[in-house]
Amino acid sequence: NLRGQTASRRKLAVNGSIETGGFYSGSRRELTLNVTIRARPGVIVYTTGEWNDIDLPEGRFSTQLYRLVGETQFSPWIALVNNLQYDSVSDVLGWQSRFRWIVRPGSDVYFVYTHNWLDSPQFNRFETLDRRLASKVLYTHRF
Numbered sequence: 001n002l003r004g005q006t007a008s009r010r011k012l013a014v015n016g017s018i019e020t021g022g023f024y025s026g027s028r029r030e031l032t033l034n035v036t037i038r039a040r041p042g043v044i045v046y047t048t049g050e051w052n053d054i055d056l057p058e059g060r061f062s063t064q065l066y067r068l069v070g071e072t073q074f075s076p077w078i079a080l081v082n083n084l085q086y087d088s089v090s091d092v093l094g095w096q097s098r099f100r101w102i103v104r105p106g107s108d109v110y111f112v113y114t115h116n117w118l119d120s121p122q123f124n125r126f127e128t129l130d131r132r133l134a135s136k137v138l139y140t141h142r143f
Contacts, residue, residue, distance in 0.1 A: 011038050026056035042073040064088040077102040091119040093126055106140030 005015030013036040020029045030052045037045045048067040054060065068084045083096045099111040112134045117126035 008036065012036070013038075023054060024056060025058075026054065028055070029053045044071045045069070046071075062088075086119075092129065093117045093119065106138070106142070108136075108138045110134075110136040110138075112136070 001017065001019045001021075003015070003017040006013050008015075014034070016031070016033040018029075018031050021027065030050065032048070032050045034049075035047045039045065046067070046069040048065070048069075050063075050065040052063045054062065065087045066085065070082045071079065072081075073079045079100045081098045081100075083098075084093070085095075086093045094114070094116045097113045101109045103109060113132070114134075115131040116129040118129050120127050
């Protein structure tokens with residue numbers, strides 16, 4: 001296992017690793033790379049890439065995972081997080097958008113939108129698998 005990273009408090013932070021070793025009845029090689037950009041206070045963008053080569057007696061395969069996360073904090077009480085992720089095993093591109101409003105400490109309101117697309121080789125494009133909208137209200141009563 002070999003890891004490296006820069007200080008995470010900087011405007012541009014990078015970390016990565018290379019790992020090899022046993023994996024069930026075979027072996028695995030994994031490479032990860034993460035880049036964080038702090039554009040300005042309240043705006044952060046994370047990118048992640050993960051590549052795996054798996055070699056088992058039953059067969060050999062590889063996987064890739066890509067992720068992009070944008071966090072925007074409009075105030076100490078209101079934030080929006082968008083997460084976009086693709087993996088090569090399921091061929092699914094997923095997007096989750098989460099809005100959080102802290103009405104007062106301990107009382108929050110969330111709205112979450114999720115949309116998934118399948119990378120369809122038949123049509124040579126992404127087609128919608130599902131989409132959902134959910135909300136959640138947390139209330140803390142102090143006495």
